[in-house]
Amino acid sequence: MIFPDYRPRRLRQNEAFRRMIRETVLTVDDLILPIFAINGKGVKNQILSLPGHYQLSIDNLSKIAKEAESLGIPALMIFGIPDKKDPLGTNAYARDGIVQTAVKELKNKYPDMVVITDVCLCQYTDHGHCGVVNGSTIDNDASLDLLAKTALSHAEAGADMVAPSDMMDGRVAEIRQTLDEKEYSHIPIMSYAAKYCSAYYGPFREAVHSAPRFGDRRTYQMDPANAVEAIREASMDAEEGADIIMVKPALPYLDIICRIREEIDLPVAAYNVSGEYAMIKAADKMGWMDGEKVMMETLISIKRAGADMILTYFALEAAKILRKQV
Ligand code: PBG
Numbered sequence: 001m002i003f004p005d006y007r008p009r010r011l012r013q014n015e016a017f018r019r020m021i022r023e024t025v026l027t028v029d030d031l032i033l034p035i036f037a038i039n040g041k042g043v044k045n046q047i048l049s050l051p052g053h054y055q056l057s058i059d060n061l062s063k064i065a066k067e068a069e070s071l072g073i074p075a076l077m078i079f080g081i082p083d084k085k086d087p088l089g090t091n092a093y094a095r096d097g098i099v100q101t102a103v104k105e106l107k108n109k110y111p112d113m114v115v116i117t118d119v120c121l122c123q124y125t126d127h128g129h130c131g132v133v134n135g136s137t138i139d140n141d142a143s144l145d146l147l148a149k150t151a152l153s154h155a156e157a158g159a160d161m162v163a164p165s166d167m168m169d170g171r172v173a174e175i176r177q178t179l180d181e182k183e184y185s186h187i188p189i190m191s192y193a194a195k196y197c198s199a200y201y202g203p204f205r206e207a208v209h210s211a212p213r214f215g216d217r218r219t220y221q222m223d224p225a226n227a228v229e230a231i232r233e234a235s236m237d238a239e240e241g242a243d244i245i246m247v248k249p250a251l252p253y254l255d256i257i258c259r260i261r262e263e264i265d266l267p268v269a270a271y272n273v274s275g276e277y278a279m280i281k282a283a284d285k286m287g288w289m290d291g292e293k294v295m296m297e298t299l300i301s302i303k304r305a306g307a308d309m310i311l312t313y314f315a316l317e318a319a320k321i322l323r324k325q326v
């Protein structure tokens, strides 16, 4: 069919037609809100590079959870900021650690909210790496036990799902086995499977003070130039027992989301990371772009690429807009 027999504009002439042929829909069900937990009472420290986001003590965290729940957002992802760091990141798997305490409180108050925990060591280690450091290298196999311990402690606190973000090889299998042995076989794993070594994590590292003290994360996070390798990572994690496969960041890696959606038969999550959020907020503040429109376009693009769910700092804002539309 070619012009003038076919005119694509016929089905674009009004909003009703456009709604009828719309291929992708974004709903509140797709959104997961990341939040930052810190010790104390009444603490609400603004994160400058993530405008609208804060390091929150547990009392204030509850308020955000309440708002998220009232908007219909199904899930939260918790990151912890501990008081103390040490070489083995012991606060990551402490029974009374910040994430464990936050999970308990949130599940107690909002039992229907899905509480996901980020499983990693970098916020808790004094060197800031995601695994155990041995000399100047990151010791893969020595890290597995600590990551599994961390995931188990989150499950014991009541987490509904654990999300390992460390990128050590074999950690999904280790976590699965540990959870199963301790009767947490019902707790799913959302694996940060294709996690790239990205400069887009800048604002996040400021938010949680997790920048590595030496070197970088290139020996464990993926090279931004690689796509086939992402399929390999995702397949491995699927075989090791992952329930949801995550791609991170989202916008610069839409091709990866698309390929993983086609090749892996598990739900796919995309993490619209801190730098993606910060760029839009900054341009909006400068008056260079309409931040709200760019936000909605970005989220629908991630969905169109194949993501079943999106972790995003825009969750509350986007949910408010989506609620108005229905
Ligand atoms: C920790 C972790 C990071 C993010 C999520 N978990 C940072 C990193 O790997 O350096 C990034 C989140 C964001 O930028 O929004 N492993």
Ligand code: ZN
Binding pocket: 120, 121, 122, 123, 129, 130, 165, 166
């Ligand atoms: Zn980490």
